[in-house]
Amino acid sequence: MTEATRRERLRAETERDIRRQARALLVEHGRDAVTLRAIAREVGITAPALYRYYDSREDLLRRLAEDICTDLAAELDADLDGIDEDDVSAQVYAVCRGFRRWALAHPQEFTLVFASTEDALGSCTPDGRGQVGDQFGRVFLEVAGRLIASHPLPEDLGHDAPENLHADLAAFQQVLLATVNDRGVAVDASVLPLGAVYHITQSWVRIYGHVALEVFGRFPFAVSNPEPMFDSMLAQILGEMGFRHLTRP
Amino acid sequence: MTEATRRERLRAETERDIRRQARALLVEHGRDAVTLRAIAREVGITAPALYRYYDSREDLLRRLAEDICTDLAAELDADLDGIDEDDVSAQVYAVCRGFRRWALAHPQEFTLVFASTEDALGSCTPDGRGQVGDQFGRVFLEVAGRLIASHPLPEDLGHDAPENLHADLAAFQQVLLATVNDRGVAVDASVLPLGAVYHITQSWVRIYGHVALEVFGRFPFAVSNPEPMFDSMLAQILGEMGFRHLTRP
DNA sequence: TCAACTACGTAAACGGTGTTCACTCACCTG
DNA sequence: CAGGTGAGTGAACACCGTTTACGTAGTTGA
Numbered sequence: 001m002t003e004a005t006r007r008e009r010l011r012a013e014t015e016r017d018i019r020r021q022a023r024a025l026l027v028e029h030g031r032d033a034v035t036l037r038a039i040a041r042e043v044g045i046t047a048p049a050l051y052r053y054y055d056s057r058e059d060l061l062r063r064l065a066e067d068i069c070t071d072l073a074a075e076l077d078a079d080l081d082g083i084d085e086d087d088v089s090a091q092v093y094a095v096c097r098g099f100r101r102w103a104l105a106h107p108q109e110f111t112l113v114f115a116s117t118e119d120a121l122g123s124c125t126p127d128g129r130g131q132v133g134d135q136f137g138r139v140f141l142e143v144a145g146r147l148i149a150s151h152p153l154p155e156d157l158g159h160d161a162p163e164n165l166h167a168d169l170a171a172f173q174q175v176l177l178a179t180v181n182d183r184g185v186a187v188d189a190s191v192l193p194l195g196a197v198y199h200i201t202q203s204w205v206r207i208y209g210h211v212a213l214e215v216f217g218r219f220p221f222a223v224s225n226p227e228p229m230f231d232s233m234l235a236q237i238l239g240e241m242g243f244r245h246l247t248r249p
Numbered sequence: 250m251t252e253a254t255r256r257e258r259l260r261a262e263t264e265r266d267i268r269r270q271a272r273a274l275l276v277e278h279g280r281d282a283v284t285l286r287a288i289a290r291e292v293g294i295t296a297p298a299l300y301r302y303y304d305s306r307e308d309l310l311r312r313l314a315e316d317i318c319t320d321l322a323a324e325l326d327a328d329l330d331g332i333d334e335d336d337v338s339a340q341v342y343a344v345c346r347g348f349r350r351w352a353l354a355h356p357q358e359f360t361l362v363f364a365s366t367e368d369a370l371g372s373c374t375p376d377g378r379g380q381v382g383d384q385f386g387r388v389f390l391e392v393a394g395r396l397i398a399s400h401p402l403p404e405d406l407g408h409d410a411p412e413n414l415h416a417d418l419a420a421f422q423q424v425l426l427a428t429v430n431d432r433g434v435a436v437d438a439s440v441l442p443l444g445a446v447y448h449i450t451q452s453w454v455r456i457y458g459h460v461a462l463e464v465f466g467r468f469p470f471a472v473s474n475p476e477p478m479f480d481s482m483l484a485q486i487l488g489e490m491g492f493r494h495l496t497r498p
Numbered sequence: 499t500c501a502a503c504t505a506c507g508t509a510a511a512c513g514g515t516g517t518t519c520a521c522t523c524a525c526c527t528g
Numbered sequence: 529c530a531g532g533t534g535a536g537t538g539a540a541c542a543c544c545g546t547t548t549a550c551g552t553a554g555t556t557g558a
Binding site: 114115141221 | 414417451464484
Binding site for chain 2: 514515516517518519524525526
């Protein structure tokens, strides 16, 4: 049955174990506690053995960040599974709330993936596309693309997009189109106007900004219950896109 | 003249030296390079001597963060000095652009102060008010308060502030009032409606979000020139507050 | 079947880290 | 000038990432 040799199976198992223990150390004691020796101790091997799996500690952390992106994407996908496929605004709520919930529950992972300088970690997408963690980005882009395409948009949406950003926005528009089409929904550029693409970008700024401020405790005053504030922001973002009367699931 | 004894003068000088060298290490090689032994080497003492000045490495980093806040505030104050005292929108541009410029020029310091979990660093304000770095916050709050007070605001500004946030907003309103009044401008709560206070909070979310995304390279696509995007966001924030036709200095 | 090869894991070592401890000695105070 | 205080030291401890040489179990081909 299994094509893999015994050695390959053992190796795969050890590698899973390494990542699991590294992840546990990150979650419980922070990035600095993700130590080659500590991981090895938990796995039951010695530290130099880890060099058979990773080039360096930095390399291990990079792979860890990729795993985190993948798991986050899976979590958000699971959230989306329970939602009506045609109710795009509910999908937006689910993904954004899921992102916030995940970030607050896993601040160390959030910091590693979403608040590390590129030279300290390297991008999640080593092909240099400069995207947010690829798997996570896929989920977000998918919902964003469907959101734009599903609804007649206000005419002046994103009218203030700077002109010299048009080329970048056009490139992003293509990525959005490709992401949506990958899911079998056929749309073309005409339903994804650049103004709307710009608005999506601005929305990501706000969503990320709120979540990061909450995780890092850097709001200008003590917010006793930030959740309604987040929901209110989502409602405003959707409202600006023309979703005036919407349910807040 | 100098009340201080010789010993006290030497101590103060050494402490300044320690912080200067620690700061240089942070700027040039990142947080992990801020090593007690490296600092001591630069200062010309041994590592254990640093324990006469700080309880631990963590304590030193906390003090460093406070210094950074103070210096950033001084830099922004200097930016404000060159601006007409009555042109509040120009002041907003100056402070926000100054913050962005500083963050991009000092990513390591930005990460330490604005993108560290509280348990990894402790708040800049040890009195637990949960504010952004106190000195920096003062400058921002001052401009924000004057911005609100200086202008007739749209009636529906911040109409979507969640109800259960009113208590927090009222507290922040008092802080804003106190900050503005400290500068000798007498205003009362009537010119600082809660809706406007909420809008200020949302604006901080956007400004912080943009800057952090740029520093960490986590925009959803490669932005070849983010500066006009930032300026455009500022224009929109001011526009929502009623500054329809404004110069962009 | 058996020799040759591959790759996982090891112990030892190097230079680095934060931190503690006992100690010296210049400085300040009475 | 005696006594106390506090800045700084060197040695030590337990860690850390990484490299090296080496043993050995698993695999492969003749």
